[in-house]
Structure formats: structure tokens, C-alpha cells
Amino acid sequence: MADTLMELRNVDKFFGSTKALKDVSMSVQPGKILCLLGDNGAGKSTLIKVLSGYHQPTNGQIVFEGQETRFSGPREARQRGIATVHQNVGSIPLMSVGRNFFLGAEPVTGRWPFRRIDTQKANAIAVEQMQKFGLTRVTNGDQLVGTMSGGERQVLAIGRAMYFGAKMLILDEPTSALGVKEASIVLKMMRIARQNGAGIVFITHNARHAMSVGDDFCVLIQGEVAARFKRNEKSREDVLNLMAGGEDMTELEDDLEQID
Amino acid sequence: MKNFVRRPEAGAFAAFLLTYLFFLAATPGTGFVSINGTAGWLNLAAELGIVAIPVGLLMISGEFDLSIGSTVGASSMILALGTNQFGAPTWPMIGLALMAGAAIGLANGMAVVKTKLPSFIVTLATNFIVIGATMGISRLIANVTSASIFASDSAKLAFATRLGQANISILWWVLVAYIGYRILSKSTFGNWIYATGGNEDAARAAGVPVERVKIMLFVATGVCAALVGILQGVQWNSGNSTYGMGYVFQAPIVVVIGGVLLTGGYGSVIGIVLGTALFGVISSGIFYTGWNTDWIQLFLGLLLALAVLANNYVRRLALTAS
Numbered sequence: 208m209a210d211t212l213m214e215l216r217n218v219d220k221f222f223g224s225t226k227a228l229k230d231v232s233m234s235v236q237p238g239k240i241l242c243l244l245g246d247n248g249a250g251k252s253t254l255i256k257v258l259s260g261y262h263q264p265t266n267g268q269i270v271f272e273g274q275e276t277r278f279s280g281p282r283e284a285r286q287r288g289i290a291t292v293h294q295n296v297g298s299i300p301l302m303s304v305g306r307n308f309f310l311g312a313e314p315v316t317g318r319w320p321f322r323r324i325d326t327q328k329a330n331a332i333a334v335e336q337m338q339k340f341g342l343t344r345v346t347n348g349d350q351l352v353g354t355m356s357g358g359e360r361q362v363l364a365i366g367r368a369m370y371f372g373a374k375m376l377i378l379d380e381p382t383s384a385l386g387v388k389e390a391s392i393v394l395k396m397m398r399i400a401r402q403n404g405a406g407i408v409f410i411t412h413n414a415r416h417a418m419s420v421g422d423d424f425c426v427l428i429q430g431e432v433a434a435r436f437k438r439n440e441k442s443r444e445d446v447l448n449l450m451a452g453g454e455d456m457t458e459l460e461d462d463l464e465q466i467d
Numbered sequence: 468m469k470n471f472v473r474r475p476e477a478g479a480f481a482a483f484l485l486t487y488l489f490f491l492a493a494t495p496g497t498g499f500v501s502i503n504g505t506a507g508w509l510n511l512a513a514e515l516g517i518v519a520i521p522v523g524l525l526m527i528s529g530e531f532d533l534s535i536g537s538t539v540g541a542s543s544m545i546l547a548l549g550t551n552q553f554g555a556p557t558w559p560m561i562g563l564a565l566m567a568g569a570a571i572g573l574a575n576g577m578a579v580v581k582t583k584l585p586s587f588i589v590t591l592a593t594n595f596i597v598i599g600a601t602m603g604i605s606r607l608i609a610n611v612t613s614a615s616i617f618a619s620d621s622a623k624l625a626f627a628t629r630l631g632q633a634n635i636s637i638l639w640w641v642l643v644a645y646i647g648y649r650i651l652s653k654s655t656f657g658n659w660i661y662a663t664g665g666n667e668d669a670a671r672a673a674g675v676p677v678e679r680v681k682i683m684l685f686v687a688t689g690v691c692a693a694l695v696g697i698l699q700g701v702q703w704n705s706g707n708s709t710y711g712m713g714y715v716f717q718a719p720i721v722v723v724i725g726g727v728l729l730t731g732g733y734g735s736v737i738g739i740v741l742g743t744a745l746f747g748v749i750s751s752g753i754f755y756t757g758w759n760t761d762w763i764q765l766f767l768g769l770l771l772a773l774a775v776l777a778n779n780y781v782r783r784l785a786l787t788a789s
Binding site: 297298299300301302306309310311312313315320321322323324351353354 | 649653654655657658659661662665666669670672673674675728732733782785786787
């Protein structure tokens with residue numbers, strides 16, 4: 208497929224003798240949400256780090272925009288348009304919405320030595336972008352980010368990544384620390400980001416959230432892709448059973464190891 | 468009004484106003500509010516204020532600098548030995564003193580960034596190293612730890628002019644405060660200072676060169692401390708290794724009274740200026756009441772304790788929805 212954004216082909220990642228990822232293949236399409244489901248220890252974090260350039264695969268290939276790629280680090284991945292939004296990191300509570308939004312890429316106005324941050328412009332764009340993604344409560348760019356809810360901060364971080372040209376968004380458990388209402392704000396935002404053509408990797412252990420927005424699904428168990436399916440191919444019960452089944456297996460194997 | 472209370476300088480403003488009014492009421496007819504009286508407390512505040520500004524910016528970025536005291540002394544001794552012992556012209560020696568300040572700041576910054584040790588302890592070590600080196604080297608060169616300064620007339624004009632009772636250091640304070648304000652509140656670099664102190668990981672993830680931000684602030688602090696050494700040296704016609712030791716803790720104290728959070732990430736230059744002015748008013752006001760000046764320390768200690776409590780409260784207030 209020519210329009211595939213990123214593809215992993217038979218990727219292994221070993222740390223010494225620990226096999227964190229085994230023969231993982233998956234592809235991220237623009238305008239689609241790929242849900243990565245899995246329990247703790249299933250290899251989700253390792254996979255995120257491979258996708259975002261922190262780790263290089265031990266074996267296998269990463270193909271980004273049709274070219275085989277080895278990212279030298281997260282910086283290169285970011286420059287190529289891969290944005291990772293972590294659950295907690297990313298915003299500074301005691302700074303305003305506008306200043307947070309443009310941190311590291313502040314718009315300036317005036318001549319040196321009187322060059323200054325164009326606060327009006329920064330605030331206006333930040334508020335406009337957040338409203339575009341369905342956040343209507345924040346109307347003042349001078350508001351401190353610390354006064355916003357967890358969901359609103361996620362929206363800020365995602366909106367920021369999109370504004371600065373991210374083609375691929377890696378969202379690490381964006382909804383898991385949030386209440387129902389907050390989570391729905393973030394899920395709504397992900398739909399809007401998808402409409403805008405972003406390829407989204409949505410990492411979660413919440414099957415309900417995944418089912419409500421996902422196009423493609425990938426279930427990871429013990430570093431391996433245990434199941435792969437598309438929207439509407441499986442019911443929510445199937446997905447839950449699949450994940451729960453994986454969990455049972457994990458526990459069972461842990462128990463067996465302890466007997467040894 | 469509610470928005471004003473949320474601002475970092477709100478507490479310092481209220482404290483300054485109350486303290487000023489207190490001394491106004493306590494010292495009727497003594498000239499505390501006269502032009503000369505005002506010049507008096509501004510003089511006391513000005514030199515401390517010049518170092519307090521960069522120290523405050525550094526604290527907003529999450530770091531301390533306790534080496535300022537010895538840098539003031541070292542700078543004055545460079546000027547003294549240069550113009551006195553070696554008969555060197557004044558301005559190049561002033562340049563050398565400022566460069567020495569920058570070098571001390573650079574060393575602090577590199578040490579803190581490379582070792583990742585708390586800057587509190589790193590710069591405390593620097594403070595002793597620099598004062599020890601200043602005394603030792605001065606002894607080796609001239610067998611003194613203080614010496615006269617022979618400044619040129621133009622240097623005296625720039626650093627020791629007096630208008631009535633007011634020292635030109637007040638103008639230098641205004642200049643440094645204005646530059647500090649432009650940097651912190653208006654410039655891109657200021658945004659990075661807040662971000663570095665507010666959440667270093669997030670700042671780094673957003674592409675802010677947090678190490679460079681810190682090193683540059685350490686350098687600025689060193690240069691400003693050296694400037695104070697030059698001001699004092701030229702005013703008093705002498706250099707002394709122990710000049711400025713009082714600033715080591717006074718500067719962080721007025722910065723905190725000015726509303727800067729000890730944990731970094733929050734504060735303002737206006738607040739730091741008000742905190743410093745408050746220090747000047749107390750130090751000078753006590754004198755006008757005729758009380759023993761020993762009470763100054765007690766006042767400062769109480770204010771510091773109050774300020775730390777108030778700052779935490781203001782921070783919480785700022786984080787509640789408006």
C-alpha cells in the first residue's frame with residue numbers, strides 16, 4: 208500500500224536475553240486510528256519506544272512513508288512528524304495556555320532588542336486550535352494550564368502536536384487516568400484529528416475506549432501480536448475475552464514458573 | 468482584583484505597602500519620606516537589587532546561586548590590584564572584572580549541568596573557593612586582602628556619581644530590572660526560563676535547551692555580581708575580598724519575599740524589585756525609628772517565613788479555575 212504511513216515488518220526487540228517484542232508486524236494508515244491493546248508487561252511501552260525512535264529494533268524493519276528507516280533518536284522521529292503524547296508529561300501547570308502551546312516555537316514580533324513574544328497571536332491561535340478540537344470551555348489564552356482538567360491538557364498537547372505538523376500521533380494511555388466525561392473529550396478530539404488526516408496509534412487497556420474510536424486493532428500479549436482485526440469484525444465481548452484470555456495465560460504461566 | 472491576588476508579586480506588593488505605611492506612621496517628622504530619606508532606602512536596595520534580579524531568574528529556572536558574595540569581592544579586588552598594584556587603566560580592568568564574573572558563572576553552570584548535583588551545594592562550594600582564591604592570590608601578589616582603587620574620572624562618573632543623596636547604583640538597578648523584565652516576561656528565552664523551572668522534562672521534550680538556559684543564567688548572575696563589586700569598589704575607592712558576603716543569603720531572601728517559588732517555575736521581576744525595595748525600607752526605616760538595628764534581622768526572618776507561606780497559597784490560588 209502506497210499510502211501507509213508507517214509499517215513494522217517482523218520487528219524483534221531484545222534486551223539481553225529478555226525478548227520484549229517478538230515478530231511484531233503492524234501498519235499505521237493516515238486518517239485511521241490503530242488501537243494497541245494489551246495488559247501491563249505486554250510490550251506496549253517497548254513498542255511505543257520503537258515507534259517514537261527511542262529504541263531501534265533488534266531485528267526487522269521500520270518503513271516510514273515508503274522508505275526503510277532507522278531513526279537516530281526521538282528527535283529525528285519528531286522532526287519527521289512523529290509526535291508522542293504521554294499521559295503526564297507535556298504541559299507546564301504554572302504557565303499560560305498560549306505559552307505552553309508555543310513552547311520551543313514562540314511567535315515573535317518587533318525588532319531586537321525589543322523583540323518579544325507575540326502573546327496575542329500565541330493566545331489566539333492556541334484557543335482557536337483547542338476550539339477546533341472541541342474544547343470550548345477554554346476561551347482565554349492567558350489562563351494557566353494548571354487550572355485545566357486532565358482531559359483538557361491532553362487536548363492541548365495533541366492539538367499542539369497537530370498544529371506543528373505531526374503526521375503520526377502516538378497517544379500513550381491518553382484516557383486511562385480520566386473520568387468518563389473527560390475521556391470522551393479526548394476521544395472526540397482523536398476523531399477530529401483522524402478527519403484531519405493524522406495516523407493515530409492509540410495505546411490503551413480500555414477496550415470500551417478503543418472500540419469507540421478504533422479502525423484497526425492489535426492485541427499484544429507477551430510481546431507478540433496475539434490478534435489483529437478491523438472495526439466491526441469483533442464484538443466488544445470478543446475483544447474483552449481476548450484481552451482477558453491473554454491475562455489468564457499470563458497468570459497461568461507466571462504460576463507455572465513459580466512452581467519450577 | 469481576584470486576578471491580581473493570583474499574581475506572583477501580589478504578596479510582595481502588599482507587604483511593601485504595609486511596611487512602608489508602618490514606618491511612615493512610626494517615624495513622624497524624621498524625614499523618612501523626604502527625598503533624602505527615600506534616596507537612603509533606595510541606595511540600600513539598589514546594589515542588592517542588581518544581583519537579586521538574575522538570582523531570581525535563576526531561581527525561577529529551578530537553580531540557586533550562593534556564590535554571588537565572593538564574586539562581588541573578587542571583582543572589587545581585580546579592580547583594586549589592577550589599578551593599584553599594576554597601575555593598569557580603569558576600563559580594561561572593569562572589563563576583566565566582569566569577565567571574571569562571567570567565568571565564575573560559567574563554571575557554576577557547567578558544574579551544575581554536568582554533575583546534576585544540587586546547585587545549592589555546588590555554588591556554596593564555589594563561594595568558598597572564590598573567596599579563598601581571591602584572598603590567597605591577593606596575598607601572593609600584594610600581601611593584602613583589601614586595597615585602594617584608583618578609578619579614572621569616567622569610571623567614577625559611571626559608577627560613583629551621587630545626585631543629592633542618591634547613588635547612581637539606583638539607575639543601574641533600574642536598568643538591570645528593566646532588562647530582566649524584558650527577558651523574563653517578553654522574550655522567548657523568558658518562556659524557556661519558566662518552562663525549565665516548571666517542568667524540566669516537558670521543556671526538554673518541547674525542544675527547550677534547558678542546560679543552555681541554566682548556564683546562561685549562571686553567567687548573567689556572575690556578571691551582575693561583578694558589576695556590584697565594581698560599583699562598591701569605585702564608590703568606596705577600595706576593593707575587599709569580603710565585600711558582598713551579606714548578599715549570599717539576602718539575595719535569595721528578597722527573591723522569595725518577592726514571590727518566586729522555591730521550587731521554581733513561578734515569579735516575576737516586579738515582585739523581585741518589590742521584595743528588594745522592602746528590604747531597603749526595613750533596613751533604613753529601623754534606623755529612623757531610633758530602635759536598635761539588630762531588629763532588622765528579626766524582621767527579615769519573619770517576612771521570609773510569611774512569604775514562603777503566602778507564596779504557596781498564591782500558587783494554589785493561581786491553579787484554581789478563574
